[in-house]
Structure formats: structure tokens, C-alpha cells
Amino acid sequence: MPSDGAGDPVGQATQATQATKVDPADPVNSVGQVNHVLEFPGGYTRSVGPVIGRFLTELRDARLVGVRTAGGRVLVPPTEYDPADGAPVTGEYVEVGPAGTVETWSWVPRPRPGHPLTRPFAWALIRLDGADTALLHAVDLGEIDPGCAPPPTLTTGLRVRPKWRAERIGGIGDIECFRPDVTMITDPGRAEYRLRPGRALGRFLDGIAEGRFLGHRCHVCGKVYVPMKGMCPADGVPTTEEVEVADTGTITTYAVNNIPDPRAPEVPFVSAYILLDGADIAMVALVAGIPADQVRMGMRVKAVWRPREEWGPTMQNIRWFAPTGEPDVPFDAIRDYL
Amino acid sequence: MGNPCAVIGVGQTRYRTKRLDVSIAGLVREAALRALEDAGLTFADIDAVVMGKAPDLFEGVMMPEAYLADALGARGKPVMRVHTAGSVGGSTGIVAAGLINGGVHDRVLVVAWEKQSESNATWALTTHPPYNASLVVGAGGYFAPHIRAYIRRSGAPDHIGTLVAVKDRRNALKNPYAHLRIPGISREMVEATPMLWEPIRYLETCPSSDGACAMVLASESAARRAPRPPAWVHGAAMRSEPIFFAGRDTVNPRAGRDCAADLYRQAGITEPRDQLDCAEVYVPFSWYEPMWLENLGFCGEGAGWKLTEAGATALAGDIPWNPSGGVLSSNPIGASGLIRFAEAALQVRGLAGEHQIDGARLALGHAYGGGAQFFAMWIVGSAKP
Numbered sequence: 001m002p003s004d005g006a007g008d009p010v011g012q013a014t015q016a017t018q019a020t021k022v023d024p025a026d027p028v029n030s031v032g033q034v035n036h037v038l039e040f041p042g043g044y045t046r047s048v049g050p051v052i053g054r055f056l057t058e059l060r061d062a063r064l065v066g067v068r069t070a071g072g073r074v075l076v077p078p079t080e081y082d083p084a085d086g087a088p089v090t091g092e093y094v095e096v097g098p099a100g101t102v103e104t105w106s107w108v109p110r111p112r113p114g115h116p117l118t119r120p121f122a123w124a125l126i127r128l129d130g131a132d133t134a135l136l137h138a139v140d141l142g143e144i145d146p147g148c149a150p151p152p153t154l155t156t157g158l159r160v161r162p163k164w165r166a167e168r169i170g171g172i173g174d175i176e177c178f179r180p181d182v183t184m185i186t187d188p189g190r191a192e193y194r195l196r197p198g199r200a201l202g203r204f205l206d207g208i209a210e211g212r213f214l215g216h217r218c219h220v221c222g223k224v225y226v227p228m229k230g231m232c233p234a235d236g237v238p239t240t241e242e243v244e245v246a247d248t249g250t251i252t253t254y255a256v257n258n259i260p261d262p263r264a265p266e267v268p269f270v271s272a273y274i275l276l277d278g279a280d281i282a283m284v285a286l287v288a289g290i291p292a293d294q295v296r297m298g299m300r301v302k303a304v305w306r307p308r309e310e311w312g313p314t315m316q317n318i319r320w321f322a323p324t325g326e327p328d329v330p331f332d333a334i335r336d337y338l
Numbered sequence: 339m340g341n342p343c344a345v346i347g348v349g350q351t352r353y354r355t356k357r358l359d360v361s362i363a364g365l366v367r368e369a370a371l372r373a374l375e376d377a378g379l380t381f382a383d384i385d386a387v388v389m390g391k392a393p394d395l396f397e398g399v400m401m402p403e404a405y406l407a408d409a410l411g412a413r414g415k416p417v418m419r420v421h422t423a424g425s426v427g428g429s430t431g432i433v434a435a436g437l438i439n440g441g442v443h444d445r446v447l448v449v450a451w452e453k454q455s456e457s458n459a460t461w462a463l464t465t466h467p468p469y470n471a472s473l474v475v476g477a478g479g480y481f482a483p484h485i486r487a488y489i490r491r492s493g494a495p496d497h498i499g500t501l502v503a504v505k506d507r508r509n510a511l512k513n514p515y516a517h518l519r520i521p522g523i524s525r526e527m528v529e530a531t532p533m534l535w536e537p538i539r540y541l542e543t544c545p546s547s548d549g550a551c552a553m554v555l556a557s558e559s560a561a562r563r564a565p566r567p568p569a570w571v572h573g574a575a576m577r578s579e580p581i582f583f584a585g586r587d588t589v590n591p592r593a594g595r596d597c598a599a600d601l602y603r604q605a606g607i608t609e610p611r612d613q614l615d616c617a618e619v620y621v622p623f624s625w626y627e628p629m630w631l632e633n634l635g636f637c638g639e640g641a642g643w644k645l646t647e648a649g650a651t652a653l654a655g656d657i658p659w660n661p662s663g664g665v666l667s668s669n670p671i672g673a674s675g676l677i678r679f680a681e682a683a684l685q686v687r688g689l690a691g692e693h694q695i696d697g698a699r700l701a702l703g704h705a706y707g708g709g710a711q712f713f714a715m716w717i718v719g720s721a722k723p
Binding site: 183184187189195218221223224225232233234252253254255256257258259261263268271272273280281284292297331335336338 | 358398460464466467474475476478479482483484486487490491532533534535536538580582583584585586587588589
């Protein structure tokens with residue numbers, strides 16, 4: 001096993017000497033100092049012996065094995081001796097994993113050049129299923145911006161599995177990293193509709209394009225619907241009698257919204273039921289031009305139109321409704337519209 | 339009402355912000371298997387499955403009832419899906435009860451669920467079709483103006499909503515399935531939370547939950563063989579009304595009043611506050627408790643807040659509302675109505691655990707949805723009607 005603590009325990013063998021390079025970002029580069037690099041050509045060669053050799057050979061074949069001690073424990077990564085008492089291990093190799101459990105971890109928010117991953121990751125002690133000891137390796141938790149805190153999914157007890165390199169050489173770096181079990185997938189969904197306003201709403205929007213509010217009067221109940229639907233929802237009859245109503249009205253009730261919405265200029269914004277003068281049903285619209293905490297039930301308002309040259313058959317023609325400054329309407333006059 | 343119908347099994351999942359440990363199928367099975375276990379049955383004993391959930395846009399699974407049929411042991415059996423927006427859990431229970439009342443089936447499994455964490459309900463409820471500029475943001479954005487109108491019309495003091503928010507969360511501490519369990523919940527805690535859609539504060543709002551609820555409904559002969567006490571259906575009713583029409587009373591909707599009147603007529607109820615022992619009522623925003631107290635005839639118009647203020651609806655009150663903690667404590671939307679129905683059944687079966695109302699014999703389950711335009715209600719009792 002590589003023992004250079006500051007370095008790269010899981011890098012490919014060819015990368016093992018990088019730890020001795022001086023990090024260009026290190027302050028040792030400050031004026032007046034000179035970098036002096038010691039890099040043994042080709043890297044040190046190490047005889048791994050029979051036990052670690054077996055481990056590395058199995059790694060090259062994408063298998064994980066441990067060695068059993070005389071006491072029955074399975075050591076992963078294996079050693080030639082039982083670290084508890086110094087006794088030789090048995091010759092029994094046990095396949096473990098490939099899944100394992102994170103026993104503890106340390107977060108690396110900004111990986112350094114010698115690190116096995118370029119995006120934030122965790123060093124973790126991973127106890128592979130069937131092993132009695134833990135293996136140090138990197139855990140990749142997906143796309144995470146540099147400097148970010150660890151995701152809440154990173155916990156002791158997290159289940160992880162190795163990501164094997166396609167080309168293996170018999171080194172701990174044959175495992176690129178460990179990754180959590182798949183617990184979620186994303187499922188894109190998109191529906192596209194072609195909409196037409198229909199005859200009634202189309203006529204209403206034609207009116208809006210001319211700066212007018214049009215509605216229908218029901219011939220049964222006499223109520224005026226703005227916008228019209230071409231039918232009366234209360235009487236279930238078609239409506240055809242067109243009426244024009246004012247662009248002034250009264251706020252019957254409203255909500256002060258503290259949840260941002262792309263259609264509102266700011267938070268808080270007021271969405272209000274506005275009973276246009278001449279209509280019998282209130283419509284919901286934005287109220288602005290007054291602080292939200294000064295809006296009142298019964299307040300008189302008027303549509304604020306965008307410049308005429310911007311008008312089209314759309315409610316976008318109306319920026320919002322703003323107070324007219326007239327006295328409020330008494331509650332009794334609006335209570336039947338709530 | 340036709341043939342008698344009884345609840346012989348109830349199953350619920352724990353309600354959580356994210357049930358990342360299970361798929362949708364795993365979630366509904368968890369509730370269904372618990373209901374079957376309660377009823378001493380297996381999927382093989384079930385004649386038909388009735389399923390309810392909120393609109394498909396919530397999880398983005400088209401017709402999930404088709405893919406869930408296998409998961410609910412329904413291969414070769416009738417499966418149907420009910421759609422009535424937020425009231426769907428209640429409507430689903432009533433459709434299932436209808437299959438028993440009509441003598442079509444002996445044992446019907448009814449399942450309702452939502453896995454809100456797979457998407458965002460406020461997004462799904464705020465789809466902004468072109469041509470309108472309605473500026474309603476989510477359910478709270480829709481209901482806030484109507485709550486404001488109630489407060490103005492009834493003259494209720496500001497703190498009533500806070501009282502309900504505290505009461506239901508205290509009840510939730512006694513319900514192991516509840517999502518929001520806030521130790522030491524207090525008026526100060528609620529009042530310290532921000533206004534989301536004034537006059538609705540953060541803690542006066544229901545949570546977004548993942549969860550499922552299931553029941554086994556049975557005919558009289560099947561109920562007689564059930565291992566645990568049944569809850570008998572004494573009445574069930576649904577009503578709806580258009581969301582916009584001139585003269586609509588959005589504070590005290592007529593569909594709700596008519597639905598309650600039909601329900602009480604079936605169950606022989608003339609004084610709901612006196613005759614019912616408890617109620618599980620769909621209160622997703624705290625102010626809806628006093629509003630529905632009036633709509634459901636527990637008091638006269640404008641007096642609902644006085645019942646709440648006097649503690650009548652608390653666990654120790656004369657008519658406890660939402661002993662389970664209600665929608666304010668757990669809200670897997672499509673399941674929320676069925677949970678109300680199931681909790682009413684648990685009460686009259688004497689199986690409600692720590693939030694059991696002693697001696698409950700007659701209980702109301704209630705759901706509403708859309709723009710307070712769909713209503714579903716039932717009354718269950720410990721005795722066969």
C-alpha cells in the first residue's frame with residue numbers, strides 16, 4: 001500500500017510520485033524562493049509480497065478479497081500478519097463486497113491536483129460486506145460545485161459500491177471511486193399544447209386589444225360575466241348579449257403573497273379579486289402602486305395600461321390595477337361578492 | 339344506501355417530507371398490506387381495487403392506476419381511479435363504498451396516495467395557461483383571499499388561526515404516523531413564522547408529505563367474519579359546484595352545505611355537534627376549521643371561531659376535530675381525504691391509539707378540493723345502522 005500520507009492512496013501507480021511535486025498554489029512559491037523537485041524517475045518499485053499481491057491481483061480482475069486471521073476475522077485490505085497480535089494470517093482468502101458501508105468520512109470541498117476526483121468528494125472508511133476492517137477510498141456523490149458542503153445523503157451507514165476502471169493494472173486505483181447505491185432517477189417530462197382561446201375568450205381578448213373590458217349578460221339571471229365564457233355557469237345556458245364594463249372597480253378581497261412569482265414585479269405582491277364596475281363577478285389581478293400593507297377590502301382601483309403601441313390580444317396589456325384615490329366602498333356593498 | 343358497508347381494515351404509511359426509501363408502488367403497498375393485515379385478509383380475498391390521487395401532473399406519471407394494478411394484487415380484477423382534486427381521498431372511499439352498497443362486491447380495497455417529493459405541488463397547481471393573468475400562486479394563494487373574507491365577515495379575532503395550528507400539531511404528537519411532530523408547539527412559535535400568503539402564516543399551512551392510506555371495505559357478511567371491530571358506514575355524500583359563478587359564496591360554499599345536509603339526512607343527524615363524537619375534517623389552512631364548523635352546521639354562520647376559541651374542538655372539548663393532527667400535520671394530498679375517512683373509522687372501532695376519543699361511537703370524515711368546490715363526506719359508527 002502506498003504510505004505517503006499527504007499523497008494519493010488511490011491514484012494509479014504512475015501517479016504515485018505526484019505527492020512529491022510542489023503544489024503551484026502553495027505559498028512556498030512566494031518571491032525569493034525556488035522550487036526544488038525531487039521525482040524518482042519512473043517511480044519506486046515495491047515488492048508487494050504474497051498477501052497484498054493476491055489482493056492486487058484480484059483487484060486487477062475486478063474482485064475484492066480479504067485474508068482471514070487465525071482468530072477468524074477478515075482483513076480488507078489484507079496484511080501478512082494480524083495487526084491485533086502480530087500472528088501470521090491464514091492462507092484463506094475470502095471474497096468480500098463489492099458493496100460496503102461507510103463507517104466514517106471526511107469531506108474534501110476543493111480537491112487538490114493529486115486527488116482521485118476533480119469535483120468535491122469524501123474520503124471514507126468503507127467496510128466491505130463480509131470484511132471486519134475498513135478500506136480507505138474516495139466516495140463520489142455526483143455533480144457538486146467546488147466549495148460546497150457535503151450533501152445530506154453522505155452519512156455513516158451510507159451503502160456504496162466500487163466503480164471499476166476499464167483498464168486495470170493491479171492497484172488500489174483500479175477502483176476509480178466508490179459510489180452510493182442508486183436510490184433515485186430523474187424522469188424528464190414535457191407536454192406541449194396548442195391552445196386557442198375559443199370564441200368567447202377570443203372576443204374578450206379582442207376587446208382588451210382595444211383597451212376595453214367586454215362581458216356577457218346572462219338572459220336568465222341577468223348577471224354580467226367578465227371575461228365571458230359564452231355560457232352562464234349558474235344557469236347552464238349560452239350567453240350572447242355583449243356588454244362593455246369599466247376599467248375601474250373595487251377590491252373585494254385579496255392575498256398578500258410573499259412567495260415570488262415571475263409574473264409579479266416584486267415580493268410582497270397583492271393578488272386581488274377586483275369587481276369591475278358593471279360586472280357581477282370579480283376577476284383576479286395584480287394590485288400595485290401602493291404598499292401591500294395599505295391595500296384594503298373595498299378599495300377603488302383602475303387598470304394601469306401599458307403604452308398603446310404595445311397592446312395585443314392579451315391580458316399583458318394591463319400592467320396591474322392601482323388605487324384611484326376615491327373613498328372605499330362600504331363592506332355591505334361587496335359582501336355578496338365574497 | 340342499499341346493502342350495509344363496513345370498514346374492516348385500515349392501513350397507513352408514516353407520512354414524511356420524503357419517503358426516499360420506497361418507490362410509488364412500494365409506498366402504496368405499505369398501506370395496502372397493513373390494511374389487509376388489519377382485516378385478516380390477503381390480496382386474493384379482494385374483489386376490486388379503487389384508487390385515488392391528485393392530478394397526474396403532481397408526480398408526472400400518466401394513469402398511475404394502470405401501472406399500480408399489479409402492485410396492489412389487482413391482476414384480473416376491476417381497478418378504477420377517482421379524480422376530484424384534493425377531495426379525491428374522500429371520493430375514492432365513497433366510490434368504493436358504493437360498490438359494496440350496490441351489492442357488486444364483498445370486499446373492496448381502497449387506496450389513496452401522494453408522493454409529493456417527486457415533484458412540486460405548488461408548481462403543478464400554478465400552470466398558468468395563456469390568456470389569463472390570474473396570479474394565483476399555489477393553494478395558499480387561492481385560499482388566502484377567502485380566509486380574509488371569512489375573518490372580515492365573521493369578525494373573528496386574528497389569533498383563531500393560530501389556535502387551530504397549535505391544537506392540531508399537539509394532537510399530531512399522539513399520532514405515530516403524523517408528519518409534523520413539533521414538540522412544545524405554541525402560539526408564539528406559530529406567530530413567529532412568516533406570512534406566506536397573508537393572512538396565512540407558514541405554520542398555519544399544511545406540510546407537503548409522501549404517504550399512502552388504504553382501507554378494506556366489506557359487505558355485512560364479510561364484515562361479520564372480520565377479526566377486529568368494523569366501522570359501519572351510516573351515510574356518504576358528494577357534491578360539487580363551479581369554481582366561478584356570480585353570487586358564489588366562496589367562504590361558505592353551497593356545495594358543502596348541501597353535501598352535509600344530505601349526509602346528515604342519511605345518518606339521522608339533526609344536531610351534528612351533539613350527536614357526533616368526533617370529526618376528521620379537511621383543514622389544510624388553520625382558518626378552515628372555523629369556516630367548516632359553520633359550513634358543516636356545527637354552529638350558526640359567523641360562530642365557528644367562537645367554538646374554536648372556547649376549545650370545543652380540542653381533544654378534551656365536546657366535539658374534538660382532527661384528533662389525528664389532521665391535514666395540518668400530514669398532507670399527502672391525494673391521500674389526505676381518505677386519511678380523514680380512515681381516522682374516523684379508527685375512532686369508532688376504538689383503534690385510534692393514543693389519540694382515541696373515549697367511547698367514540700359516531701364520527702365524521704370530510705374532504706374538500708379544488709377551489710373549495712368538491713366535497714366528500716361520510717359518517718361511520720360502531721353500530722350497524
